[in-house]
Amino acid sequence: MTEAGAGSTGASAVPEGVALTVDDDLLGVVDFAKDADGLVPAIVQDAADGTVLTVAYMDAEALRRTLATGRSWFYSRSRKEYWQKGETSGDRQYVREVRVDCDGDALVVLVDQHGRGACHTGERTCFFRTIGTGPGVPAR
Amino acid sequence: MTEAGAGSTGASAVPEGVALTVDDDLLGVVDFAKDADGLVPAIVQDAADGTVLTVAYMDAEALRRTLATGRSWFYSRSRKEYWQKGETSGDRQYVREVRVDCDGDALVVLVDQHGRGACHTGERTCFFRTIGTGPGVPAR
Numbered sequence: 001m002t003e004a005g006a007g008s009t010g011a012s013a014v015p016e017g018v019a020l021t022v023d024d025d026l027l028g029v030v031d032f033a034k035d036a037d038g039l040v041p042a043i044v045q046d047a048a049d050g051t052v053l054t055v056a057y058m059d060a061e062a063l064r065r066t067l068a069t070g071r072s073w074f075y076s077r078s079r080k081e082y083w084q085k086g087e088t089s090g091d092r093q094y095v096r097e098v099r100v101d102c103d104g105d106a107l108v109v110l111v112d113q114h115g116r117g118a119c120h121t122g123e124r125t126c127f128f129r130t131i132g133t134g135p136g137v138p139a140r
Numbered sequence: 141m142t143e144a145g146a147g148s149t150g151a152s153a154v155p156e157g158v159a160l161t162v163d164d165d166l167l168g169v170v171d172f173a174k175d176a177d178g179l180v181p182a183i184v185q186d187a188a189d190g191t192v193l194t195v196a197y198m199d200a201e202a203l204r205r206t207l208a209t210g211r212s213w214f215y216s217r218s219r220k221e222y223w224q225k226g227e228t229s230g231d232r233q234y235v236r237e238v239r240v241d242c243d244g245d246a247l248v249v250l251v252d253q254h255g256r257g258a259c260h261t262g263e264r265t266c267f268f269r270t271i272g273t274g275p276g277v278p279a280r
Contacts, residue, residue, distance in 0.1 A: 022271060041246075043195065050190025054241065098271045100269050101266040127239040132238045
């Protein structure tokens with residue numbers, strides 16, 4: 001979905017996001033208090049092909065902004081500030097779905113990834129390096 | 141890939157894992173020291189269809205065991221102990237690939253998921269609940 005709907009250049013050439021339809025009961029399932037800093041990991045996954053693009057962190061406010069704007073907002077643990085993906089790079093993430101896990105301490109965010117990709121290096125995914133490979137279920 | 145290679149019942153009916161082929165230079169990229177507890181999130185993804193199955197945590201020893209055994213090992217933040225997925229449930233994860241992200245503080249683990257699935261609830265994925273849905277890139 002990269003470049004889908006994107007104009008030639010500039011933030012003005014791309015559409016704004018649209019607020020998500022939210023299940024308030026499930027929103028309450030997210031257990032931000034479990035973490036000392038009130039954060040949960042948000043796994044950002046390409047809605048088109050399932051590639052895991054990046055992992056970042058959300059607190060309650062970052063999740064609220066994500067749901068309200070339809071674009072991904074995170075909280076930076078190192079810079080201690082909110083940031084919206086693509087705000088400086090233009091590589092925006094338009095959200096299709098937000099899921100919560102069984103114990104409420106992790107999120108999956110399915111997105112349409114605009115622009116080059118999710119990684120600040122220019123790669124499409126932040127997970128572009130493979131440490132190890134194996135056969136999976138071995139033959140017997 | 142569920143049930144692939146699995147016998148009727150019992151741990152003895154399923155194969156052991158196989159050690160992964162490891163890139164030692166890339167292994168050194170993983171920055172466990174960034175976190176106070178020496179942990180990084182490990183996003184476990186189904187190698188067959190890309191479903192994000194679960195998020196758990198690894199320290200250096202859990203990653204070492206995962207690479208050495210070809211099955212997923214984690215460290216429990218609440219129980220403060222190592223655990224191997226499927227050891228009690230039988231729902232084992234055989235590892236096909238381990239990837240590290242750009243800044244070395246998150247892992248993606250691609251697995252063949254044996255048995256019912258990854259979630260202790262009996263669901264295939266821990267992320268079986270949807271908080272919000274949206275259109276992704278909106279029409280203009």
